[in-house]
Each structure stands twice: as structure tokens, then as C-alpha cells.
Amino acid sequence: MVIPVFRFTARYHWHGPQRLPEGGAFVLAPNHFTNIDPLVVGTAVWLSRRAPRFLAKASIFRVPVVGRLMAGMGQIPVERSGRTRLNDPLGGGKSVIEQGGAIIVYPEGTLTRDPDLWPMRGKTGAVRIALENDVPLIPMAHWGTQRIMARYSKKLRLFPPSRVDVIVGDPIDLSAFRGKPLDQKTLLEATDLLMQRITELLEELRGERAPATRWDPSAHNQKETGKFA
Known part of the structure; x- marks a missing residue:
């Protein structure tokens, strides 16, 4: 039901030569800023002939x-x-990887809290799956889903069709982290590298630069708490 609807309502525009691998396991890590993202991203993956x-x-x-x-x-x-x-x-996720499947993990863990919809600080799940299973970690960015459903909204705008720009990056070079103990320091460093690459891809789609400092929800919450201390 989802595929025909979103092939109609989302006009996909692919950027760059990179496409998802035709076979083999990998972890795909996209940005996340609206509740409709999984359906739009899942359709994009399906159009690449992989089961999301x-x-x-x-x-x-x-x-x-x-x-x-x-x-x-x-x-x-x-x-x-x-x-x-x-x-x-x-x-x-590990069971999917072992079967040679593709798994999609939002490294931010939830919708970005950045006011301008840039990627915020990431969590370590995507990196951990890729490192533990020695599979490629592929960054992805998209822009335009906010025209189909605004952030935090439950209202769909299916017509007229909206342009959704999509770009898939080269696999992240994790060679510096492979073989090391997967402690918090290693995972955070690798995750920061992943978020940097996703942000660069989104900059390419949007034609503008992201803020120099990535939005950090924990730091923001501390500031808000301090106002009422």
C-alpha cells in the first residue's frame, strides 16, 4: 500500500552517482526530521531494489x-x-545483517531538535551494528519530506506531489575503529564522523552550510533547566 502512494506523492530526485549496493548486508544511516521520513526513505530503498x-x-x-x-x-x-x-x-538488527539484509538506523534516534532541521548529535547504534558485524555503514540524506508532513505534524499533504531530494554517500571509512574495543569513546568518535558526513550530504542538497556547532539535546536541556533553577 505504501509504495504506490509514495511513488505518487514524492517525486524523487537522486543526486550523485552513488546507489545502494545491489547485494550484501549494510547499515544505512539517514537524517531524520519528520514523522513521515521512514515511509519516504523506505520507498527510496525499495526503489533501489532492496527490502527496507x-x-x-x-x-x-x-x-x-x-x-x-x-x-x-x-x-x-x-x-x-x-x-x-x-x-x-x-x-x-544483527539477525537481519546475518541474512545479508539492509537495515536502516536513524543515528539521531528521534526527530532532530535543531530549529532549522539540521542533523543533531547522533547516538551510537548504527555505528555499533556496523562495527560489530563488519559491514559497510552508508550515510544518506534527504530533503523535502517536510512538504509532505511538517515536523511533529500528523497531517499528510499528498497532493500536489512534492519533490524529495535524495543522496547516498560513500561508505564511511571505519578502518581506524575496526579491531578496537567498542568502548564509549570509540563509538562516539565514529558516530561523530558519521553525523559529519550526513550533514555534508544534506548541505549539498540544501545548497547551504549547517551551523558550525551541531545541536546537542542534552546541552540544550541543561540550559533550559538552569533557567528555572
Whole structure:
């Protein structure tokens, strides 16, 4: 049901020569700024002849009808507490990788809080899956989904069709991190490299420069808390 709808409502414009690998496992890491992103990105991956598999909040799987659809499409539930059905927050992703599949992980973990929709500080899940399983980590950026659904909105704008620009980058060079203990320092350094590359791709699509300092939700929350201390 999703593919025909979004092939109609999203006019995809691909940038650059890079395309997703035709075979083999990899982790795809896109930017994330609207609730409709997974459907638009999933359709883009499907158009590249790969089956999209997402790590998704487990609460979605408890929604009537939607949950059954998500499970039927092979999406992977992740509990906010850090546990999945496999008692491992990344275990479902590993099983997809072992089968040679492509898994989509939003490294920001949620919609960006940056006021201008630039990528914010990332979390380490995408990098961890790629390093633990020794598979490519591919950055991706898109722009235009906010015309289909604004950030935090529940209202879809399906007509007229909206332009969605998409760019897939070269796999991140993780050679400096492979073989090292996957401690927090290593994972954060690799994640920062990933977020930098995603931001560069989005700059190319938007034709403008991102802020020099990436939005940090924890730092922002501390500032807001301090106002009322």
C-alpha cells in the first residue's frame, strides 16, 4: 500500500552517482526530521531494489493494525528501556545483517531538535551494528519530506506531489575503529564522523552550510533547566 502512494506523492530526485549496493548486508544511516521520513526513505530503498528494514520503537508494534503491518514487513522492535524481544537492543538488527539484509538506523534516534532541521548529535547504534558485524555503514540524506508532513505534524499533504531530494554517500571509512574495543569513546568518535558526513550530504542538497556547532539535546536541556533553577 505504501509504495504506490509514495511513488505518487514524492517525486524523487537522486543526486550523485552513488546507489545502494545491489547485494550484501549494510547499515544505512539517514537524517531524520519528520514523522513521515521512514515511509519516504523506505520507498527510496525499495526503489533501489532492496527490502527496507528499520529499527523502530516497540510501542508502534502495539498499535492495532499498524503493529501487525510492521511485524509482517519484518521491521524490528526496540524498547525504550533498551530491550527487545531478543533481550538485546540491537539483536534484531544483527539477525537481519546475518541474512545479508539492509537495515536502516536513524543515528539521531528521534526527530532532530535543531530549529532549522539540521542533523543533531547522533547516538551510537548504527555505528555499533556496523562495527560489530563488519559491514559497510552508508550515510544518506534527504530533503523535502517536510512538504509532505511538517515536523511533529500528523497531517499528510499528498497532493500536489512534492519533490524529495535524495543522496547516498560513500561508505564511511571505519578502518581506524575496526579491531578496537567498542568502548564509549570509540563509538562516539565514529558516530561523530558519521553525523559529519550526513550533514555534508544534506548541505549539498540544501545548497547551504549547517551551523558550525551541531545541536546537542542534552546541552540544550541543561540550559533550559538552569533557567528555572
